[in-house]
Amino acid sequence: MKAIQMTAAGGPEVLRPVDMAAPTIAGPGQVRVHVRAAGVNPIDTKIRSRGPFFPDALPIILGLDGAGVVAEVGEAVTGLAPGDEVWYCNGGLGREPGNYAEYTVIDAAVARRKPAGVDFAEAAAGPLVLLTAWEGLFDRAGLQGGQTVLVHAGAGGVGHVAIQLAKWAGARVATTVGTPEKAALVREFGADHVIDYRREDFVAATLAWTGGRGVDVCLDTVGGETFARSVAATAHYGSLITLLEPDTGTAWGEARTRNLKIGFELMLTPLLRALPEARAHQGDILDRCAKLIQRGSLRVHVSRRYPLDEAAAAHAEIERGRVTGKLVLLP
Structure with missing residues (x-):
């Protein structure tokens, strides 16, 4: 063969x-x-x-x-x-x-x-992206209908199916993208709010979208600084799930003060x-x-x-x- x-x-x-x-x-x-x-x-x-x-x-x-x-x-x-x-x-x-x-x-x-x-x-x-998105949203974060979700890199492999699964579950979904073409694509998948991270601060945009509260669930598919900054975009008592290992210099104080559920997803x-x-x-x-x-x-x-x-x-x-x-x- x-x-x-x-x-x-x-x-x-x-x-x-x-x-x-x-x-x-x-x-x-x-x-x-x-x-x-x-x-x-x-x-x-x-x-x-x-x-x-x-x-x-x-x-x-x-x-x-x-x-x-x-x-x-x-x-x-x-x-x-x-x-x-x-x-x-x-x-x-x-x-x-x-x-x-x-x-x-x-x-x-x-x-x-x-x-x-x-x-x-x-x-x-x-298979790999569906399993990752499902486990991250439902097994790790316990996503429920009526909640708000931020999916990073929504036009990517995991991101584009995570948007659809969250919408199927009855959630409202915001997502980050880097180009107008990707913005159009994620809207096709059902994203309610699209954030161009190259033109606007995703934390400020997420807080504005949620009335200052932050999202109930954040699915981080990027890691590094994006993970660290996502703490401020996640609501108190919310869930922040990442597919990657956080940087050793990540400051955890605000995550603790917010009582965030920090989860790791590795299918x-x-x-x-x-x-x-x-x-x-x-x-x-x-x-x-x-x-x-x-x-x-x-x-x-x-x-x-x-x-x-x-x-x-x-x-x-x-x-x-x-x-x-x-x-x-x-x-």
């Missing part, structure tokens, strides 16, 4: 197209998937530049997000059959092969039915720590998102599709920092 291997830590040039043997089922509960599309995420570029999470893993195949057709099932698999269309988030961290390849083997419990009526590219773009934890119950919960989230997609309440925006052998170009595009929605590779 054709695949993209990461041969060393470094720039996009370390991603090399190779021909290799297709993986085979090694356990009775596994399925072999013909990968029809693989999502490209910022975490892929970070692993490529810094090295895999697990020692002595190189060379590896990157890519957590995938969608494809079941080609073969293990003898103990009962819920799936060859020909079934699935989507999933699995591998790509160094312990298991990822999805920058024509075939992969995964546990049957991880493979969930692809949303009907959605093409493989849109399905492959979804990779079940993959890194082998937590089967958490993996099952993530599968249930994908099933719920599939229903929302089929009802037209949620969509994943794919801004560009690349042939598999142009994985390095996709990584370079992400690192330029101008991507809206998601990029996808097509094996």
